[in-house]
Amino acid sequence: MLTRLAPSPTGALHLGNARTFLVNWALARQNGWRVLLRIEDLDGPRVKAGASEGAIEILQWLGLDWDIGPVSQTDDLTPYRAALERLVSRGLAYPCRCTRSQILAASLSAPHAGDHELRYPGTCRPAPGERIDLSRLDDPEVSWRFLTPDEPVPFNDAFAGPQSFNPQLEVGDFLVATKQCQPSYQLAVVVDDARQGVTQVVRGDDLLGCTSRQLLLYRALGLGPEPAYTHLPLVVGEDGRRLAKRHGDTRLSHYRDRGVSPERVIGLLAEWCGLGGRREMSATEFAERFELASMPSEQVVFAAVDDRWLGS
Ligand code: GLU
Numbered sequence: 001m002l003t004r005l006a007p008s009p010t011g012a013l014h015l016g017n018a019r020t021f022l023v024n025w026a027l028a029r030q031n032g033w034r035v036l037l038r039i040e041d042l043d044g045p046r047v048k049a050g051a052s053e054g055a056i057e058i059l060q061w062l063g064l065d066w067d068i069g070p071v072s073q074t075d076d077l078t079p080y081r082a083a084l085e086r087l088v089s090r091g092l093a094y095p096c097r098c099t100r101s102q103i104l105a106a107s108l109s110a111p112h113a114g115d116h117e118l119r120y121p122g123t124c125r126p127a128p129g130e131r132i133d134l135s136r137l138d139d140p141e142v143s144w145r146f147l148t149p150d151e152p153v154p155f156n157d158a159f160a161g162p163q164s165f166n167p168q169l170e171v172g173d174f175l176v177a178t179k180q181c182q183p184s185y186q187l188a189v190v191v192d193d194a195r196q197g198v199t200q201v202v203r204g205d206d207l208l209g210c211t212s213r214q215l216l217l218y219r220a221l222g223l224g225p226e227p228a229y230t231h232l233p234l235v236v237g238e239d240g241r242r243l244a245k246r247h248g249d250t251r252l253s254h255y256r257d258r259g260v261s262p263e264r265v266i267g268l269l270a271e272w273c274g275l276g277g278r279r280e281m282s283a284t285e286f287a288e289r290f291e292l293a294s295m296p297s298e299q300v301v302f303a304a305v306d307d308r309w310l311g312s
Contacts (some may be wrong), residue, residue, distance in 0.1 A: 063283030
């Protein structure tokens with residue numbers, strides 16, 4: 001069994017990311033899963049210089065470790081290209097020339113709650129039975145969309161329970177690659193999870209809807225076995241919105257640089273995970289005591305009192 005920690009180096013890790021990574025790591029250590037560290041750096045324009053190194057350092061500072069990696073998605077793009085070719089040759093992906101508006105471009109990344117997701121209306125969808133010439137893959141000007149069936153795709157989430165989404169209704173024929181065959185988040189994550197042998201996906205529940213899309217890609221590409229999914233509620237600010245810059249500086253590096261200990265940070269995360277009143281503890285102790293069944297199913301609110309506990 002293998003799980004992955006998959007930070008996107010698009011910014012520094014904050015308390016919300018840390019909670020998900022800590023739980024993922026603790027589940028791995030409890031269940032004997034190996035851990036892979038995968039840097040999801042395909043989203044070129046949003047990747048920030050130094051953020052990969054920053055993520056690795058801060059995970060180590062928290063006391064987390066991994067058995068494999070770090071591996072970076074940009075190390076080798078050929079597996080994504082091969083998957084795209086397979087989809088096209090099976091008549092399951094088609095070229096699209098629709099103008100790239102900012103919102104469509106945003107759907108390349110993991111679309112987190114609060115981001116706008118447009119439903120693609122199918123403008124460039126080929127006629128039934130129309131063949132797509134593989135040579136179109138050499139056209140740097142086209143994007144590629146998955147011919148998404150109109151059906152619910154159910155799955156059972158280990159934390160959130162039974163789920164079902166119909167990607168066609170939600171987002172339509174979603175992007176699998178943009179210009180110059182740059183793989184989208186949806187395609188890359190499936191290709192990577194499958195080739196790296198990931199069996200356990202643990203992540204924030206803003207990605208629940210993406211799971212149905214990813215399962216469709218697993219099946220379209222003939223990949224498997226499909227991983228088990230565990231989606232965890234997010235940390236939000238007092239305004240109910242996903243933790244972000246507007247809630248002040250909640251980056252782990254900010255606390256570290258002010259001399260706050262990792263044990264103190266984990267103490268707060270542990271309380272948020274249902275371990276009782278906050279007190280300082282190491283990642284190892286957290287892993288010994290954490291129980292998924294006792295984790296609150298509601299979103300966690302980061303309040304001013306929490307910030308004070310961290311000495312800000
Ligand atoms: N790299 C993604 C993120 O930081 C995680 C994607 C995933 O776990 O599938 O949101």
